[in-house]
Amino acid sequence: MKYTKKPVTIEAIQWDGLNLHEIVEFVGSNLTYSISNAAWEVGKGRPYIVDMTIRTLEGDHKVSVGDYVIKGVAGEFYPCKPDIFKQTYDICDNQ
Numbered sequence: 001m002k003y004t005k006k007p008v009t010i011e012a013i014q015w016d017g018l019n020l021h022e023i024v025e026f027v028g029s030n031l032t033y034s035i036s037n038a039a040w041e042v043g044k045g046r047p048y049i050v051d052m053t054i055r056t057l058e059g060d061h062k063v064s065v066g067d068y069v070i071k072g073v074a075g076e077f078y079p080c081k082p083d084i085f086k087q088t089y090d091i092c093d094n095q
Helices: 020-030 082-088
Strands: 011-014 029-034 048-058 059-062 070-071 077-080
Touching: 011 020, 020 029, 020 048, 020 070, 020 077, 029 082, 059 077, 070 082, 077 082
Parallel strands: none
Antiparallel strands: 011 070, 029 048, 048 059, 070 077
């Protein structure tokens, strides 16, 4: 048998290496990260994230710069590589 994926509208944010606050606000307590650049915390310099991980339904998954962080249909979060994201999702007209 073959199956077609049902069209589902999701929310997602791309991790660009600088939008840490946006990612933290989006994911909440399912996100862990460490910053090796303390100057960034006081508004100087750019964050240098050593490790960013999302707790997913399947376990912990590392997030790399460029990955999209997706909020799934059940409210779960998970990272997605940009090439897969672009093959799977289109921008929704009714934002």
